[in-house]
Amino acid sequence: MLSQFIGGQGRMLGELGIDFPEGTHPIGRLDNHSEGLLILTTNKKITKLLFQGEVPHRRTYLVRVYREVSPETIEKLRTGVTIRIKGNVDFVTTPCEVERVEEPENLFSGGYEYREGLPHSWLRITLTEGKFRQIRKMTRAVGHPCQRLIRISIENLKLGGLPPGQVQEIEEEDFFEKLRIPYLPPI
Template structure:
């Protein structure tokens, strides 16, 4: 039987069920999710937070992870200092990062700080450096991509929270909580998966 879960990954938790580190004790998905044989669709860095989708449905996992299908993911990103709209334009058009150029992204400056649970530990606060929040929607997922993108235009990321994967949203979950998808949430994913088999 297939299972489909969403999970609010807290900060400082690995997005896998095992930890290969021999030197330190780190929390993994196993500390939160007692469901056997489900696997994450994509990853979130240890120092990032937010929405993860887990399933044991192999073809759907592949469909949502494969970059060629351009499945959107949305993040709220706290950055140092306050960028102008003009300075964000390279992120929208695609920016060179190391060995690749990012796809165009949807990037907006949020008018105010979003409502999120406090992070543990909190983000380092400096009175002399203002911060801003961006909403960034990508259709690809290179390693630490959002952090590299904001650093490339001179606005380092302080906090990163994934708030959506396609139509799935983080609302209603607290950090560390998970639940099964509803039939309404699942239906578009199964339809997407069915369609991709004929592409």
């Protein structure tokens, strides 16, 4: 599903059958091959505060990659790797948190089927920057193509057990507190 309401190809947010308030828009988009936590709001100030402000905000992902990942490769991911970004420019990613984790329990299948017996690893990666398809480019750059990508949190706002396609409304002041941004009433 695309993280937009109109103008794209494929399934979009407007097809969820939920009567969203006028002016609802996504923040921190996910591409159509990624899944997990997506923020929807009518408050136009949040995008600027969260992703364009002076204080970087942490986003955490569970990532399934092809093949076993060595400690040396994890260290490369942590300290920064060169990826290609918009304009065909090489970019060295900023240091981030990376750890190998056990396969998460209670994940929704998401329609993913993997060939049994192929080696893989699960990583937990926390970034404070978000270039287009950054995690996919990072893992590919170190020889471990991404097979599944799930955003599990933005700051202290967590996906938890919320099923795909479901929405959980949060009180605005609690929402701002979990995102660690100053409360600003909507326009």
